[in-house]
């Protein structure tokens with residue numbers, strides 16, 4: 242049984258009359274990765290700050306690595322916590338190398354480890370420049386580098402991918418995957434839902450301070466009641482029962498478990514078939530609207546699998562699948 | 568390395584970068600040299616120790632300047648870092664909050680001490696070389712030491728302001744208000760009370776005790792009335808007869824003015840949300 246790195250029970254936080262979060266139960270296991278999503282002002286950053294002891298809960302209990310983050314014993318525990326705040330800021334007159342060196346020593350790490358991390362986030366050339374001269378993405382990279390100091394067992398990342406270029410974004414998720422394999426738990430908030438797909442194993446939806454949904458992406462898809470669609474393009478012929486959306490292009494709704502059966506039932510000469518799964522954005526929108534059955538898919542649905550029929554008689558029968566990375 | 572030392576070190580490093588250290592040292596040296604030579608001019612007539620006169624003029628300056636410098640160094644320490652977003656990150660590290668305050672205190676006081684010792688020390692050295700007198704060196708050293716202590720008291724008071732203030736603007740305003748209170752309003756109020764009382768109820772002893780409620784006044788007592796070689800030039804010889812606090816107890820009071828605000832700041836910071 243894996244250990245809970247983060248445990249929130251009945252947590253509420255009020256700022257005067259303003260309720261930022263309430264009734265939040267949340268737990269994160271060793272090596273797990275949770276994506277925290279929700280509208281602006283939903284309470285994501287508040288939750289993360291509660292986990293760090295920067296805020297005190299108005300109700301409920303927070304445990305991170307077994308400690309109350311506002312208690313004295315949490316100081317030691319923070320050696321194993323990495324944090325990337327939203328809009329991360331550094332002292333502008335210090336260089337990148339000095340900055341990471343300072344934070345490395347605070348975590349009782351050798352400064353050499355800081356330099357290695359700078360290299361890992363591609364800042365080795367800018368290391369001797371003042372952080373004040375850094376671009377937004379460079380600051381974000383530096384913020385990520387410092388969060389990795391000290392081999393953290395828990396990584397709390399508040400909108401870590403804002404400002405990152407697409408190439409580094411991929412590297413970022415690669416590093417996260419490595420960390421998770423080593424047992425690190427990751428909690429990250431994001432507004433870019435598409436990037437969470439495949440990167441996190443659980444999504445927690447926060448809406449006006451309350452937890453609206455919590456589960457893996459497949460479960461959330463099912464809960465949202467969004468049904469995938471199949472789109473077939475035929476050189477000629479008809480597909481009875483399917484809806485023709487363009488000349489030679491047919492679509493039909495198809496519940497997830499029936500997809501294979503549908504594909505097998507296609508005529509031999511089917512040109513290509515795409516499975517249109519609801520994108521996470523749509524799942525999210527549907528969750529916010531509440532449960533509803535068999536909703537149609539909007540234009541943002543992701544075609545994640547394209548199935549093509551055998552190209553020639555020499556090829557093996559059956560369907561070839563290739564995943565399209567979007 | 569100890570987190571307190573790390574934070575102090577970073578604070579010093581930043582102040583060197585921002586030219587705070589250079590600016591402060593030059594400012595204090597220029598003021599001190601100017602006052603030393605203006606003040607030393609008439610000593611030929613009175614045949615006084617030039618250095619002792621410098622102590623009097625410099626400590627009159629310090630009473631205004633060092634509280635201001637201390638508050639300016641400190642008022643931003645918590646509220647400024649919170650506003651810029653660097654505090655949340657720092658507190659997510661394995662550092663206790665009291666260590667943050669003590670680290671900043673060590674850094675800020677080092678900066679202040681460096682500027683005061685070098686700035687005033689230069690002036691003292693020049694004066695004693697020019698006037699060939701060194702009899703008043705102990706008083707001069709006491710003046711420098713207590714000036715640093717005065718600055719440290721206001722650094723500590725500045726942290727209390729910084730922890731309480733909701734934003735930097737409010738912190739700055741509060742700092743100026745506190746400065747005015749201690750260097751101006753407090754003495755005026757005391758004077759007003761004395762005038763109104765006309766010696767009916769308030770004794771000199773009570774005034775002396777009341778002066779201890781203000782670190783700047785404790786400093787004044789220490790430097791203008793505390794030592795004999797200075798007393799006669801400070802116009803305080805009348806007061807000095809009634810001062811029943813020795814140098815040690817005045818230093819102790821000033822130390823209390825460091826310790827009490829600093830512990831208050833630590834206690835308040837422990838409760839503050841970022």
Ligand SMILES: Nc1ncnc2c1ncn2[C@@H]1O[C@H](COP(=O)(O)OP(=O)(O)OP(=O)(O)O)[C@@H](O)[C@H]1O
Nearest residue numbers: 256259260261279280281282283284285286287288
């Ligand atoms: N210090 C504070 N004082 C008063 N209200 C606050 C404070 N911090 C947050 N709030 C309120 O709490 C709510 C949640 O804020 P929070 O920053 O957690 O949102 P978020 O989900 O992180 O939003 P975003 O996506 O914009 O980052 C908001 O309504 C916000 O106004």
Ligand SMILES: [Mg+2]
Nearest residue numbers: 285286327399
């Ligand atoms: Mg936020």
